Amino acid sequence: MTERSFFNFDWESGDSDRLDPTPWGRRFHDLTPPVEDSVLDGTFDEDQLPTHSEIIELIETLHAGESSPFLPRPKSDRPHSVHLPEHYEARYAYPLVVWFHGDGSSEEELASVMPNISERNYIGLALRGDVRSGDGYRWSTTDEAVRELIDDVESLVLSLRRERHIHSERIYLAGFGSGASAAMELLLHKPEWFGGAACFYGSLPLVPFSQRQAHELRDKRVLLAATTNARSGNARGLIAAGRLLNASGVRIGTRFYQDYGTAPTVKMLSDINHWLMDDVCSSVT
Template sequence: MNRFDATTIWKSVSEQVPDGGDSTPHPVDALDAEEAARESSGGAAADWSEAIGAQTFFVPLHYESNYRYPLIVWLHSDGFNENQVCHVMPHVSSRNYVATGVRAPAASDPSGHRFAWSNSVAAVQWAERSVLEAIDRTAAQYSVHAQRIILAGYQNGGTMAARIAMRHPERFAAAISLGGSFQLPKCSDLDRQRLKERRLPMLWQRSIESEFYDQTRLVSEIQAASSIGAQVEIRQYRNDDEMNTAVLSDLDRWIMNHVVNGAPVAKLSPWDTSPTSFSDN
């Protein structure tokens, strides 16, 4: 299987271009617009408390309780739920990690099966608390290496993963974003100094044929990451979606190299990346 079916597995049925529209906004921009419209119309804020505790576990084959596993905390794409981790992990590794999927706060369909991330203050605070609680629950049930916790996500889940990791840089060994944008969190001078000292390792995986790919935006994001001294590795792929087996295989190798084996992550300039259609790790 070289590629997942993006329509039936990963995409929300509501993710369609409006009639007459000739472009689709980046997922983060779309969420910002939706949030602003709800607030301006006087709509009630989402009830974030309803989703707290929604979590799925992925346990590796031949789980050994005496071995401390790296933990992947997975934040799903909009239009899916915490069970996405069970679709993803077999293509990353069925043996190397304990993993847990965390549900986004806002329901995006009437049946309550699809959920979305939001950029509102309340939603970000909810997501942050939910991720930290999910880590504690996982560590209480399974053998997890406290210094090898990786926060990863797909599309807006990747954006949220990077945001939360930067708010708690000491808690995470790395942050990984598949197709998500990079946004610096609003923080004090002291917190910014903490980020610079931590130099959080990050892996950004981008598909250059995606409708959301923007070279100008990527350069701006690299500059923002450089401003806090983050160790960023960027991998670009010649396809239109990051959710495929080559990307997930690269994710596994990157974690094993840089988190488990401790190899340094080079600080990249915009000219250090090259598009590939296969793993060249």
Template sequence: MSDPFASRIRSYPSPEPAAARAAQPRRPLSIVAPLHYTPSYAYPLVVWLHHSGHNELQIEQVLPHVSTRNYVGVGVRGNLATDVRGWGFDWAEGKSSIASARQSVMEAIEHAKSEMSIHPDRILIAGYGSGATMACRIALMEPEQFGGVAMLGGEFPSNQSVMREYHRLRERRLPILWQQAINGVDDCPKQLKRGILAAESIRARVEIRQYRGDDVMNAVALRDMDRWCFDNIVQPRPESTAENSTVRPSEGLSPIDFSAN
């Protein structure tokens, strides 16, 4: 697939000098601008957390399938290396690792705001697999920072982490899109049930969509993310329950493959 974006695609390596560290994020990230980027318009921002074995550049392959025009995207690198080449990363779950991921995401948002025109109330944090789990965890820790969460697979964070901000989250009623493959190896009915109960306990506005096949990373799911984001973050509908499960048909569920470059 040819790149549908304008030339403003950048990766930011971690700088060494102390002065540069103050100006640049500590962890590498990638910013993607929409086609025909207009600085006078405040764009929604998609903060993307990749799945295991990939890195911050995954946003460049994902965002065109969501929309070529509607969003600025920023990809954040995971905090755990998975190969000796320094290409693949994942999201470690220890206390210090979660704190590091949280800081990296917040730095990425601030850097995107400094580089591009971003609407502060239209920030979606999204991820795939382990990145989806971490995206939801960070959103539950910083609920006022995000307009919503989109999870492609992954698990809803444990009750313990939910309870930490219990009253704050119940007041916020965070919108969450949880997309799953019906036959996905990571999608366990028992885990799904536990996740739904945890989400209900904090009154999150969860919409669960299931897709036929064994992998939720497909073109239909990513297009659905665009429509859901518009309805819940860009131009929110009146308060709705949105707590339902929709099974998407198999037609058009073309898988998204990621380049190794």
């Protein structure tokens, strides 16, 4: 996948002129042999290399400026959960799955969702819905709620990127029920931020796209899932939403399931993994 991402740290030539070389110059100077040495030593102390968080801080400094998306943001106070893959490797850039739980649940379900998607392939981030629902929460998609969600996702993803190695062009949204609706709203409002969204049993917004949105949505991947249970009636809405998205150049995948419960099944979560890996593998080849 080659589309640009808000969370990408690409930078323009000349930006390094704004960088304070201290202490970076000192750290890299330690790795440089004296000029008088005629033979270079092929070994070095790995502990002297900058850490991932220090590298991210350095690149953010390169983006310094009033229009920079990497200026300090207010820290989000929305409850959230993070899941790391088994045998996390700091040198590997992991795809990130931002999970939106279903009605009556919370961000804590990430601990059961991610292992059923994959134990090894992704880092997971889950946020709590903004409306009380039974013993848990659900998601509101009012304009104000969506604006707050955009701010919270921005803050939490940037904060997580400073701590963990995340591939900026492989950040995906996924959700169930009202969480699927929230995921789609976020993709439609900020398509340049994400690689796509997997939406299971959500009520999808059927609204016209602006020219900017349509351009940014082109070639994004969206997985839409509905149930064959006639009582739910969401299959017709899924088809209508799929047609509208497809007309904007979105690459649509669909799944139909007989089950219609209150939480995603193991089969659904496994399908998310296959859908994600199709994109990851295609971008590599």
